[in-house]
Amino acid sequence: MPKLIGNPMDSKDYQSYQMAIALANLAGRSSCAASSFGASEMTNPSEEKNAPEIVKMLHSGQVLVVNSRRRNGLILYKGFHAEFAGPGAAVGSIYDLDCSLAIPVGNLSLLSPDSHEERQKAYLIRRQWIRLMKQITEKPVPQQRVQKILEQFEQYFDAETVAQLPDEAFALLVGVLPQTVSAVRRSYRSFNQQGK
Secondary structure (H helix, E strand, O other): OOEEOOOOOOHHHHHHHHHHHHHHHHHHHOOEEEEOOOOEEEOOHHHHHHOHHHHHHHHOOOEEEEOOOOOEEEEEEEOOEEEEEOOOOEEEHHHHOOOOEEEEEEOOOEEEOOOHHHHHHHHHHHHHHHHHHHHHHOOOOHHHHHHHHHHHHHHHOOHHHHHHOOHHHHHHHHOOOHHHHHHHHHHHHHHHHHHO
16 A cells, blocks of 8 residues: 655655645645746645645656545646646656646645555556547547546546646647637536526
């Protein structure tokens, strides 16, 4: 069974333990984008000083796993695209050294795998999340890709959580312009309001 990062009894690891607790609390209170370069966008600016810690953890070289017992995940910005790492997926290590921003989705919880087998399983789950995004991006019409990613996220997370995520994040996930995401969201909201 995975355990929380760090051991509160070791003074060196105590800071990592406290950081993991702070990040879990941060993700539960607000949606943020954290940058390894110190820039951040947040819905709750008072949490800004903690936001870069997510990317620092990803760049530490340590393998972490998104808690599979929670509805949570990370949108990882990588150059000209983004990847979603959902529950059970491995993050960090050499695979995310190119991550420049990380947006926690839901009540983020990162765990440290106990064994080689758990690490391997987490890598396989990460591949499954990538395949899901690939299936969505294979739709030829950009508006269809946006609609599908929004539907997928709203099925898994609540509508309020999805509404807090920036257009740019969805655009990078499915290969469209942020303006396309914005337009689809507007039409989706007006359609839902007419249906009520």
